[in-house]
Amino acid sequence: MTRQPTRPAAAPDVGSAADLLDIARSVLADYATEERVREFDEAERFDAELYLELARAGLLSAALSTAGKPHHGRQTAILEELGAGPTSIGVAFVVQYMAVELLASHGTEQQKAEFLDPLLEGAARASFALSEPDGGTDVARAMKTVAVALPDGSYSISGQKKWIGGAMDSDYLILLARTAPISGSAAINGITTFLVRRGTPGIESQEIETMGIRGLAQCDIRMDDVRVPGDCVLGRPDFGFRQVLATLNGERLNAAAVALGIARGAFGTALDWARSRYAFGRAVGGFQALQHSLVDTSLKIEAAALLLEKAVKSADSASASADVESALAKLAASEAAISTTDVGMRLMGGWGFARAMPMQRYFRDARLYAFAPLTNEMIRNYLGERMLHLPRSY
Ligand SMILES: Cc1cc2nc3c(=O)[nH]c(=O)nc-3n(C[C@H](O)[C@H](O)[C@H](O)COP(=O)(O)OP(=O)(O)OC[C@H]3O[C@@H](n4cnc5c(N)ncnc54)[C@H](O)[C@@H]3O)c2cc1C
Structure with a gap:
């Protein structure tokens, strides 16, 4: 470790979550078409070019506020967008944002220069x-x-x-x-x-x-x-494990954001299908059984989005603790993703099964956040204890 520190770990002010969303959408429109996302999933390859473009657009350095603290509003806005499209890249970003938080909070100036700066620029990736x-x-x-x-x-x-x-x-x-x-x-x-x-x-x-x-x-x-x-x-x-525990809220929020993105992506695909697929002379979305399942799943998505918004506000405000809120948001968003992709698969009939269609990928990818970074059973244990004040169950 011989490199000298070049600059503090705080990122330049890259703008609001809404500005970053526009930037993310524009990069994704150019580099993450549905066809390309499908190709990389089928080839089981990491899209390094897309990752680099997102990094060059400032979406990694956006992880930190100018004060060098995690900016959860920005991180979750970007991750939700990635979750709805190139989900694997979203998961890679969750890991990088966690690395950023650990390095920014605990790194020496030398470690920040050697490990954090290249990460923020997209020149190095952490696991x-x-x-x-x-x-x-x-x-x-x-x-x-x-x-x-x-x-x-x-x-x-x-x-x-x-x-x-x-x-x-x-x-x-x-x-x-x-x-x-x-x-x-x-x-x-x-x-x-x-x-x-x-x-x-x-x-x-x-x-x-x-x-x-x-x-x-x-x-x-x-x-x-x-x-x-x-x-x-x-x-x-x-004290390494304790340091990691302190980043748990951020990780839960970020997992929730990717899961919410998966749910929204799958819901959009299902709704298009409901409007354009015909049976018995009418769009299948005209059948009450399917309409109800779409309404129920949109309810879960909206509830998860509101819980995530509330948790992000608490986490970004210095005064509030976001422990319970971020656990609720992770639980709600991951379960919304699982239930939306299930509804989507049923609604698309045999077409949901086709590898050429995005629904089966959403369906597979949605499973991740039922158990990562922490299983939903453990999240429920935590909520039982911390939210309901019941005896610790584990
Ligand atoms: C795609 C993918 C990516 C991952 N990425 C990373 C990564 O980058 N870095 C990393 O370190 N890890 C990573 N993980 C690991 C992930 O965090 C673990 O899989 C997760 O924490 C669960 O651990 P486990 O699989 O060993 O399940 P186990 O701990 O074996 O749990 C098995 C079951 O027991 C249940 N259980 C355990 N204890 C209790 C209890 N007290 N009450 C109720 N139920 C309980 C669990 O909920 C679960 O249902 C990844 C995993 C996958 C599959």
Whole structure:
């Protein structure tokens, strides 16, 4: 890490969420036609050109306010638009926005210059490596990846990570590893966050074939005695998991935004079909059974959109806590996406099944946010405790 800091991590003021939405729409109109999105999904390839165009348009640097804080209003506006179109790129952006928040909050000036600045410009991509083969929900207790401090101040990291988005070709990993054994019941202590270049000797990545989000490879990572210098620790040693927990609201809001985008994209496709497909001499949208299902699903979408708007306002205002609101928004939006894509598949009959049609992709992609970054069962546990003040159930 020899590069000198060039500029603070705060982004230039890139405008309001509405301005950014216009910019995003214009890039997507040029680079993310339905046909192109389908081609990359079918080829199971990451659309690096589209990603770079979005970055060049300032949509990564928009993640931060001029004060260097996460700007949730902007992030969610952009992500909803990506979710409705090139969903896998939206998921890649969720990971980058999380990396931005962690680096902006905990990075040294040198780390910001080396890792954050290139990320904001689109010149480097990060992967976030937390989940492990033995568990994603109870990950702190299941974590077997260890980082051993060596006498010269460096670390040796060994272990495995699972489901790491984009790790086949990202430039660096934000990786959590155990640096102290679990003591007592607080498994979240004793975990440290590291910034690890993906090309570091000892790292092997392998792609996992998945049913959805096929435009962003999910990966297994194996690490065998991976040596990293001491200045690769991000934030406080042994407090890495707590640092990640502090970004949870933002991640939930961003997951909600992509899920809402999927729901809106699928709903638009279903409504067009309802108007243009004919049976018994009339548009199928004229049948009450289908109309009701469309009304019910639009209700879920509107409810999720309002919850997301409320949560974003709380998160962007310094005075309010957005914990419960962001959990509600994630739950509502992910369930709206699942139910809308189900309605869409039924409404399109056999055509929904065709790979040439976008509905089946929305249907597959919508599943992601039922369990990521946190499963909806755990979100319900959390809401039971924090919103309803019932005893903790886990
Ligand atoms: C496409 C994709 C992308 C991903 N991207 C990343 C990434 O970039 N980085 C990363 O670190 N991880 C990533 N993940 C991992 C993801 O975060 C985990 O899959 C998720 O946290 C769930 O963990 P798990 O799959 O191990 O399920 P498990 O933890 O094994 O859970 C299994 C089931 O048990 C339920 N369960 C567990 N505990 C309780 C409880 N107390 N109460 C009720 N139910 C409970 C869960 O809700 C779930 O239904 C990704 C996964 C996928 C598939």
